[in-house]
Amino acid sequence: xxxxxxxxxxxxxxxxxxxxxxxxxxxxxxxxxxxxxxxxxxxxxxxxxxxxxxxxxxxxxxxxxxxxxxxxxxxxxxxxxxxxxxxxxxxxxxxxxxxxxxxxxxxxxxxxxxxxxxxxxxxxxxxxxxxxxxxxxxxxxxxxxxxxxxxxxxxxxxxxxxxxxxxxxxxxxxxxxxxxxxxxxxxxxxxxxxxxxxxxxxxxxxxxxxxxxxxxxxxxxxxxxxxxxxxxxxxxxxxxxxxxxxxxxxxxxxxxxxxxxxxxxxxxxxxxxxxxxxxxxxxxxxxxxxxxxxxxxxxxxxxxxx
Amino acid sequence: xxxxxxxxxxxxxxxxxxxxxxxxxxxxxxxxxxxxxxxxxxxxxxxxxxxxxxxxxxxxxxxxxxxxxxxxxxxxxxxxxxxxxxxxxxxxxxxxxxxxxxxxxxxxxxxxxxxxxxxxxxxxxxxxxxxxxxxxxxxxxxxxxxxxxxxxxxxxxxxxxxxxxxxxxxxxxxxxxxxxxxxxxxxxxxxxxxxxxxxxxxxxxxxxxxxxxxxxxxxxxxxxxxxxxxxxxxxxxxxxxxxxxxxxxxxxxxxxxxxxxxxxxxxxxxxxxxxxxxxxxxxxxxxxxxxxxxxxxxxxxxxxxx
DNA sequence: AATCACGATAGTGATTAACTATACATCGGA
DNA sequence: TCCGATGTATAGTTAATCACTATCGTGATT
Numbered sequence: 001x002x003x004x005x006x007x008x009x010x011x012x013x014x015x016x017x018x019x020x021x022x023x024x025x026x027x028x029x030x031x032x033x034x035x036x037x038x039x040x041x042x043x044x045x046x047x048x049x050x051x052x053x054x055x056x057x058x059x060x061x062x063x064x065x066x067x068x069x070x071x072x073x074x075x076x077x078x079x080x081x082x083x084x085x086x087x088x089x090x091x092x093x094x095x096x097x098x099x100x101x102x103x104x105x106x107x108x109x110x111x112x113x114x115x116x117x118x119x120x121x122x123x124x125x126x127x128x129x130x131x132x133x134x135x136x137x138x139x140x141x142x143x144x145x146x147x148x149x150x151x152x153x154x155x156x157x158x159x160x161x162x163x164x165x166x167x168x169x170x171x172x173x174x175x176x177x178x179x180x181x182x183x184x185x186x187x188x189x190x191x192x193x194x195x196x197x198x199x200x201x202x203x204x205x206x207x208x209x210x211x212x213x214x215x216x217x218x219x220x221x222x223x224x225x226x227x228x229x230x231x232x233x234x235x236x237x238x239x240x241x242x243x244x245x246x247x248x249x250x251x252x253x254x255x256x257x258x259x260x261x262x263x264x265x266x267x268x269x270x271x272x273x274x275x276x277x278x279x280x281x282x283x284x285x286x287x288x289x290x291x292x293x294x295x296x297x298x299x300x301x302x303x304x305x306x
Numbered sequence: 307x308x309x310x311x312x313x314x315x316x317x318x319x320x321x322x323x324x325x326x327x328x329x330x331x332x333x334x335x336x337x338x339x340x341x342x343x344x345x346x347x348x349x350x351x352x353x354x355x356x357x358x359x360x361x362x363x364x365x366x367x368x369x370x371x372x373x374x375x376x377x378x379x380x381x382x383x384x385x386x387x388x389x390x391x392x393x394x395x396x397x398x399x400x401x402x403x404x405x406x407x408x409x410x411x412x413x414x415x416x417x418x419x420x421x422x423x424x425x426x427x428x429x430x431x432x433x434x435x436x437x438x439x440x441x442x443x444x445x446x447x448x449x450x451x452x453x454x455x456x457x458x459x460x461x462x463x464x465x466x467x468x469x470x471x472x473x474x475x476x477x478x479x480x481x482x483x484x485x486x487x488x489x490x491x492x493x494x495x496x497x498x499x500x501x502x503x504x505x506x507x508x509x510x511x512x513x514x515x516x517x518x519x520x521x522x523x524x525x526x527x528x529x530x531x532x533x534x535x536x537x538x539x540x541x542x543x544x545x546x547x548x549x550x551x552x553x554x555x556x557x558x559x560x561x562x563x564x565x566x567x568x569x570x571x572x573x574x575x576x577x578x579x580x581x582x583x584x585x586x587x588x589x590x591x592x593x594x595x596x597x598x599x600x601x602x603x604x605x606x607x608x609x610x611x612x
Numbered sequence: 613a614a615t616c617a618c619g620a621t622a623g624t625g626a627t628t629a630a631c632t633a634t635a636c637a638t639c640g641g642a
Numbered sequence: 643t644c645c646g647a648t649g650t651a652t653a654g655t656t657a658a659t660c661a662c663t664a665t666c667g668t669g670a671t672t
Contacts, residue, residue: 001309001381001384001385002308002309002310003307003308003309004308004629006381006384017649018649018650018651019648019649019650027629027630027631028630028631028632029649029650029651030630030631030632030633030650030651030652030653031629031630031631033650033651033652034629034630034651034652035629037651043384043385043388044388044392045388045391045392046586049445049582049584049585049586050584050649050650050651051460051582051583051584051637051638051649052460052637052638052639052648052649052650053443053460053638053639053649054649055649055650056445056582056584058586059391059397059398060387060388060391060392060397063387063391064384064387064388064391067380067383067384067387068384070380070383071377071380071381071384074373074376074377074380075307075312075377077373077376078307078312078349078370078373078374078377079307079349081366081369081370081373082349082350082351082366082370084366085351085366085369085370086350086351310660323618324618324619324620325617325618325619333660333661333662334661334662334663335618335619335620336619336620336621336622336661336662336663336664337660337661337662339619339620339621340620340621340660340661341660341661343620356618356619356620361618361619459638459639459640460638460639
């Protein structure tokens with residue numbers, strides 16, 4: 001049993017296809033077949049049911065694969081430790097960002113990180129919080145940028161900034177003359193919402209408890225983005241709530257759109273970094289944090305680490 | 307980086323002496339020296355400070371050794387899992403049973419399986435043959451109990467017993483005085499039938515080709531069960547055909563109901579086990595078969611495996 | 613300076629892991 | 643029922659790796 005064998009095992013469990021798994025491991029199909037068979041012989045256990053139609057993992061196989069993943073994750077930590085021991089700012093950093101932050105943060109973040117740590121390229125993935133959390137735990141990501149609350153065993157978080165919410169309406173809307181909008185008044189309007197899975201959607205619904213989706217004027221745009229919603233507001237389809245960084249990303253802005261703050265207490269979300277407790281490159285995380293705080297993010301309030 | 311390398315690494319960290327560490331690993335000293343050097347090159351980190359006096363572990367080396375120990379521990383768990391999973395009678399078995407067998411077989415089967423294989427809990431699902439077949443092929447079920455004929459690619463079957471059909475009528479019915487009922491005479495009566503999807507319904511209709519549902523006196527009870535039909539017969543709503551195990555499930559029976567056999571040739575159904583050809587826990591299947599045959603099922607004729 | 617202890621290096625053989633080519637099994641369509 | 647497509651297993655070969663013995667180099671001790 002070698003680490004290579006375990007990698008083959010995990011790949012096969014993921015792909016459920018010898019050929020594809022082999023390709024993913026950059027080896028030939030027979031290599032992988034033989035390795036799996038060798039493992040099965042060594043452990044004296046059938047790990048997979050092979051049939052013409054597909055490859056099914058056995059019950060015991062699944063448990064062993066889960067354990068193999070743990071072994072590989074821990075083994076990967078050895079390389080991370082070595083990298084960190086050399087220089088935490090060398091080697092690629094796998095960064096995950098939620099959809100409602102990525103487009104507004106990354107254009108500022110990337111050049112700043114590159115300047116602070118030129119030998120630390122960023123490998124970036126945008127996704128929902130739940131997916132990012134999974135990847136983070138699996139080791140597919142090193143650090144993620146998400147909104148609090150966020151509690152996962154084995155994961156630590158550090159708040160970075162608070163970001164107030166804004167109301168976005170088409171220019172000419174009756175609220176245009178108000179300097180600040182009370183949250184309850186959202187219930188009077190057609191409110192455009194992101195699809196389920198976006199944490200920001202839930203946060204908006206918390207702001208306005210009367211806005212139950214499906215009852216009344218709210219409209220959910222499944223699989224959509226804040227940018228799409230912005231365009232819909234511009235066409236007069238309704239109003240929406242945006243995080244401040246997303247409210248006016250282009251200097252000057254769109255003349256068809258008007259942004260107004262909420263009335264106090266202004267609703268906001270708290271954005272944080274999260275990483276595995278065991279992740280050794282704390283220096284790299286600090287660089288990310290500094291780069292975020294150095295970015296010109298509209299309306300945000302930095303949080304100092306305790 | 308291999309698991310062997312990590313074992314050498316850990317041994318050296320413990321012994322702080324290349325020769326002794328090599329001895330403990332049952333390899334020569336140069337073998338261990340080379341392996342450690344290879345690791346250091348691969349990780350681009352100095353793990354040990356070699357001096358004439360002794361071998362000192364570096365700061366980063368100590369952290370990597372600790373991690374290596376974790377990897378080895380987790381890797382050892384794989385072997386433990388394999389040992390634990392080697393017994394086909396350990397671990398849950400996902401068993402599917404058709405609706406017209408489940409209520410009569412399972413009360414006998416479950417305690418017998420538990421006795422024969424205490425560490426093999428049964429996860430049971432009752433459904434139509436077609437649904438069970440699908441789940442079986444998908445791997446959601448491991449073994450199913452169905453009525454023959456049953457042909458599916460990749461699935462093998464083994465007949466377990468034959469079960470004759472019986473006529474159930476309300477007590478006081480004119481047929482009560484007959485010792486056996488000819489199948490054709492069913493067409494004379496209001497015949498209560500299970501809904502489509504139940505294989506038993508089709509088998510009953512085969513017994514009596516004149517009984518076309520929808521024409522004449524037959525009545526189909528969609529979404530119903532044999533127990534419901536039994537109650538309807540008791541109220542005089544008609545007669546029905548039951549498999550023998552369902553004819554008198556309670557000792558003593560119901561005074562409102564009378565059961566009579568068919569005239570020879572007695573119609574029957576053949577009950578079988580089915581599983582994927584690739585399913586590795588044949589021992590578990592055998593336990594199920596034995597437990598079925600050991601159950602006191604009214605009127606059934608066991609079939610010996612060829 | 614000679615010796616000793618110990619790790620590093622060189623060179624060689626055996627094992628193993630990888631490849632290509634091809635056999636074999638199964639399923640679906642003609 | 644045969645044939646082709648798909649997918650896994652096996653055979654045979656090559657290359658890389660691992661582990662061995664023998665020996666060297668270095669620093670500490672006598």
